Amino acid sequence: MNPQVLNNAPSPIRIASQLYALTKPRVVQLIVFCAVIGMFLAEPGLPAWQPVLFGTIGIWLVASAAAAFNCLVEQKIDAVMRRTAWRPSARGELGAAPIIAFSGALCAAGMGLLYTQVNPLTMWLTFGTFVGYAVVYTVFLKPATPQNIVIGGASGAMPPVLGWAAVSGHVSVQAMILFLIIFLWTPPHFWALALYRVDDYKKSGLPMLPVTHGSDFTRTQILLYTLLLSAVSLVPYLLGMSGLIYLAAAIALDAVFIAYAWALKRRYSDLLSRKAFRYSILYLSLLFAALLVDHYLHVRFVV
Numbered sequence: 001m002n003p004q005v006l007n008n009a010p011s012p013i014r015i016a017s018q019l020y021a022l023t024k025p026r027v028v029q030l031i032v033f034c035a036v037i038g039m040f041l042a043e044p045g046l047p048a049w050q051p052v053l054f055g056t057i058g059i060w061l062v063a064s065a066a067a068a069f070n071c072l073v074e075q076k077i078d079a080v081m082r083r084t085a086w087r088p089s090a091r092g093e094l095g096a097a098p099i100i101a102f103s104g105a106l107c108a109a110g111m112g113l114l115y116t117q118v119n120p121l122t123m124w125l126t127f128g129t130f131v132g133y134a135v136v137y138t139v140f141l142k143p144a145t146p147q148n149i150v151i152g153g154a155s156g157a158m159p160p161v162l163g164w165a166a167v168s169g170h171v172s173v174q175a176m177i178l179f180l181i182i183f184l185w186t187p188p189h190f191w192a193l194a195l196y197r198v199d200d201y202k203k204s205g206l207p208m209l210p211v212t213h214g215s216d217f218t219r220t221q222i223l224l225y226t227l228l229l230s231a232v233s234l235v236p237y238l239l240g241m242s243g244l245i246y247l248a249a250a251i252a253l254d255a256v257f258i259a260y261a262w263a264l265k266r267r268y269s270d271l272l273s274r275k276a277f278r279y280s281i282l283y284l285s286l287l288f289a290a291l292l293v294d295h296y297l298h299v300r301f302v303v
Contacts, residue, residue: 010093015094015098018088018093018094019068019094019099019102021088022067022068022072022088022094022099022102023064023067023068023106024064024067024070027067028060028063028064028067030281030284030285031059031060031063031156031159032056032059032060032063032159033285033288034159034160034163034178034182035055035056035160036052036163037163037178037288037289037291037292038159038160038164038166038167038175038178039051039055039163039164039167040052040167040292041160041164041174041178041291041292042163042167042175043167047167048167050118051119051122051166052167054113054117054118055114055118055163055166055167057110057113058110058111058113058114058117058118058123058126059114059126059159059162059163059166060110061106061107061109061110062106062107062110062111062126062127062130063159064110065110065130065134066103066107066129066133066134068099068102068106069103069134069138070133070134070138071087071089071090071099072096072099072103073134075090077204077205077206078090079091080203080204081197081200081201081203082197082200083197107130110126111123111126114126119165119166119169121165121169121170122162122166125158125161125162125165125171126158126162129155132152132155132158133152133155133156136152136155137151137152137155143206143207144207146207146208146209146211146212146213147209148206148208149190149191149208149209153182153186153187154183156182156183156186157179157181157182157183158179159182160178160179160182161175161176161178161179174236174239174241177236177239178288178291181229181232181233182284184225184229184232185229185280185283185284187221187222187225188221188222188225188226188229188261188276188280189280189284191218191221192264192274192280193273193277194208194209194210194211195210195215195218195219195264195273196270196273196274196277198211209221219261219264219265220265222261222264222276223258223262223264223265226257226258226260226261227258227261229254229257230254230258233250233254233287234247234250234251236250236291242291242294242295242298243294243298244294245290245293245294245297245298246290246291246294249286249287249290250287253287253290256279256283257279257283260272260275260276260279263276264276
């Protein structure tokens with residue numbers, strides 16, 4: 001073999017770094033965070049350590065596998081978009097074979113861990129989420145309809161349900177309320193990004209809402225979904241799932257989100273849309289964190 005080829009071959013550390021980048025770590029962090037919140041909310045006290053530990057690792061592995069597979073499917077699309085052109089798959093630094101092997105290994109390891117150390121229900125729900133995101137959303141919905149993020153949002157809303165099932169062994173009404181919150185959060189979150197990245201999506205050929213229906217229509221949809229989300233975010237309190245700590249946090253967080261949505265509707269700018277997108281991530285994180293804090297402080301107060 002040519003010594004120069006060996007010298008130019010990427011190091012194992014470099015390959016590992018490229019594969020890790022395909023797992024979309026920041027996105028997966030939020031997924032795992034919501035799943036862990038679901039685990040702790042599923043029990044009135046502290047849940048057993050085994051489903052929490054192995055459930056977290058298993059969900060993280062399968063979510064990472066789905067992200068890597070998504071990068072492979074959208075390789076050509078990512079290459080023409082400034083936001084994603086840096087990905088190793090888009091740059092051609094990794095071929096299809098290693099990405100498929102990597103994604104398959106992560107998915108198999110995660111599912112095996114969930115089945116043997118958590119429970120079969122969590123494994124099947126997590127596998128269904130993988131198929132929903134990596135195949136149904138990425139392959140079929142995303143290139144087919146501007147409502148892709150609405151329909152496909154069902155997969156992204158599953159993490160707290162997975163966490164709940166991991167600890168309790170079943171899916172309850174409370175878990176589905178958490179699902180509904182993330183489901184309604186996804187459109188305003190993603191459309192805020194699509195607004196200031198609209199040129200990227202035009203180049204990609206994807207029928208994102210700002211491309212197919214324009215900025216004004218998209219901003220109206222963001223406002224409507226944000227109002228609906230704000231109403232649903234109060235349901236945990238109304239059903240006795242949480243107390244006043246969560247209610248106060250939800251009202252404050254909703255007020256800021258609505259203010260961003262209203263400002264976007266009235267006077268659009270890329271800077272404002274970027275701020276709304278970033279706030280939406282903070283919103284969901286703090287809303288679920290408030291649920292967790294309220295869960296334990298409320299229980300202690302009642303006891």
